[in-house]
Amino acid sequence: MLVIPIYEKNYKFKDILYYLLMGLAGITVLLVLADKAGVFNVNGNNAIRNFVYNTDMGVMGKSPEYAFYYKVFFKTSPLFVILLYESLKRQQFAITLLSVLGLVFSGTRANVLIALALVVIFIFKQQGMTKPAMIVKCLAIFMLALILLFGSSLIIEKLTSMMSSKGATYSDSIRIGTMESYKHLFSHAHNILFGTGMGSEFYNLGRSDFEASAEMSFIELVRQIGIIYTVLFVGGILYPLKGHYSILVKLTFIGYLFIAATNPLLYSTTASIIYIYMYLTFFESQAEKPLPQINRSNVKGEEYEL
CATH class of the missing domain: 1.20.5 (Single alpha-helices involved in coiled-coils or other helix-helix interfaces)
Incomplete structure (x- = not known):
């Protein structure tokens, strides 16, 4: 519903999002560089780190057990894939580098692999360059x-x-335990069809505790609302892909969905931003479609003044 007023009022949503993501990526990189320089400690008891954790904005730290040593992850970090695409489209390659570094320093394997894949695809697919x-x-x-x-x-x-890495192995062991919990839940047909209820808890063997959500977003959605409503929801978020616009935008969105598959980012405020972005792109592509041309050679009879 948010797409309609944004589109109708012609708000500069994409430009605003671009600069906000640029700022967030810059903060991510600056925090890591400041830690490298010894003027800030991402593991320390400081105002910035405390603010991030107190507001539940993300996680911040460094450890040899992390896949990339650093992990400065905000809940909106996966949206750097939009910054990556937009910067390449605008041919602002310094921002492209910033977005890639932001994804790398976010510390999650999915972010990094998708970033590298998108960069390679964009290099070979981008056209109309100066x-x-x-x-x-x-x-x-x-x-x-x-x-x-x-x-x-x-x-x-x-x-x-x-x-x-130890951190990656630990994450994988959690997912294996979570899958065992899902197998037990889905052994009952009604849980597959109708779910256990939005926001309901289940016992997660991966964490040995009750949880209201898990990282495996698509399966978690089935657990909560059932396969019927999941199909409707996924159909709704995939609908903009039928639009006639750049394949690179579609690959950016698919890349985000791959990231969301292993993170709780399928139905969240972060997800709603990229869904609005995709629907705006879809509506813009529909508005730009040329009107059908009349073949006058096939028109018989009188000509009417329009």
Whole structure:
């Protein structure tokens, strides 16, 4: 419902979102750089870290057990995929770098893998570039080829290390336990069809505690509202993909959904922002469709003045 007044009133939603995400990505990178310089401690008892935790905005810390050592994750960090796309569309490559660093420093494997995949796809798919942008694109392709040629073994080693870090292993063990809980719940047909109720708790074997939500968003949605309403909900959020606009926007949205699949980001305020973004893109594409042309050679009889 929020899409209609935003679209009708012509609010600069995308521009506002772009600059807000730019600021948040900048804060993420600055916090990490400040920690590196020794002027701030992401693990310390300080006003910024306390504010983040007291307002439940995200998590902040550093540890060898994390996949990328640093984890400065805000609940809106996955929206950096929008910043990544918009910056490439606007050919503001410094902001592209900022968005990638923001996703990397957020510390989650899904964010990083999706960011890297999108960058590679964008490099090869982006069209209509200016001459400087084409030079950047050619250099990026050349550097990518060199990395794949000479650094493939190092890349495999880093990916293996990322996937098998203590933090990643702990997260995977939680998900395995959560899946066991789902298997038990879904052994009853009515839980699959109608769910156990929005906001209801279940005993999560992965955490050995009762929880009202879990990280596996799509399955968690089925648990809460059942398969029937889940299909309707997913159909609603996927509907904008039928619009006639850049495939890169659609890939950005699909990338977010992959991130949301392993994080509680499918039905939240963060999710609502990207849903509004996609519906606005869809409506804009519909408004830009050309009117059908009349083939006058097939029109017989008198001509009428319109």
